[in-house]
Amino acid sequence: GAGVSQTPSNKVTEKGKYVELRCDPISGHTALYWYRQSLGQGPEFLIYFQGTGAADDSGLPNDRFFAVRPEGSVSTLKIQRTERGDSAVYLCASSKTRNTEAFFGQGTRLTVV
Amino acid sequence: KQEVTQIPAALSVPEGENLVLNCSFTDSAIYNLQWFRQDPGKGLTSLLLIQSSQREQTSGRLNASLDKSSGRSTLYIAASQPGDSATYLCAVAYTGFNKFYFGSGTKLNVKP
Numbered sequence: 165g166a167g168v169s170q171t172p173s174n175k176v177t178e179k180g181k182y183v184e185l186r187c188d189p190i191s192g193h194t195a196l197y198w199y200r201q202s203l204g205q206g207p208e209f210l211i212y213f214q215g216t217g218a219a220d221d222s223g224l225p226n227d228r229f230f231a232v233r234p235e236g237s238v239s240t241l242k243i244q245r246t247e248r249g250d251s252a253v254y255l256c257a258s259s260k261t262r263n264t265e266a267f268f269g270q271g272t273r274l275t276v277v
Numbered sequence: 278k279q280e281v282t283q284i285p286a287a288l289s290v291p292e293g294e295n296l297v298l299n300c301s302f303t304d305s306a307i308y309n310l311q312w313f314r315q316d317p318g319k320g321l322t323s324l325l326l327i328q329s330s331q332r333e334q335t336s337g338r339l340n341a342s343l344d345k346s347s348g349r350s351t352l353y354i355a356a357s358q359p360g361d362s363a364t365y366l367c368a369v370a371y372t373g374f375n376k377f378y379f380g381s382g383t384k385l386n387v388k389p
Contacts, residue, residue: 263308268320
């Protein structure tokens with residue numbers, strides 16, 4: 165597809181479980197971002213990839229959160245030992261290079277029960 | 278600290294009105310500013326991107342302006358339509374930073 169694709173669109177998990185969220189960026193975009201959005205708030209930055217490397221992970225809230233982008237395309241956000249406070253919409257965006265026009269996916273709504 | 282503020286948080290107008298949404302930011306060293314639209318339960322759709330060297334950008338009924346010295350951007354929507362109802366977010370990329378800083382958005386309701 166032409167846009168950023170995120171799967172799954174919805175994920176319900178039990179507290180303490182491990183989850184993986186996937187992002188498929190626009191082909192040729194070297195920059196990839198993960199954001200988290202709570203109800204009524206703007207997205208908050210989690211991590212930025214330039215190519216395969218995490219160039220800025222300063223937004224990850226703690227060491228339960230980890231993300232990879234092994235081949236410089238698809239990225240996976242991994243959350244260990246999920247907590248109810250992790251419930252949010254996780255958004256992925258890509259752009260041609262850093263801080264150029266960003267295109268967002270539809271998000272994954274994570275609910276931890 | 279880089280902060281982005283959007284006022285008002287919500288706005289309701291009758292169809293056909295011209296309206297202005299405001300975005301303010303605390304650091305003038307911006308790289309660019311992007312306006313997005315978000316429909317309920319959906320992702321963000323890019324509307325306009327203004328580079329730091331530009332004063333405004335236009336797309337159809339939308340016009341976005343940028344004033345770095347005052348730390349403000351406005352999104353002007355002409356002849357509003359019910360289909361314009363959504364939350365509008367502005368996002369600022371600062372020079373030397375690897376992320377966009379978002380405001381909390383303005384929720385717009387255009388009444389038929």
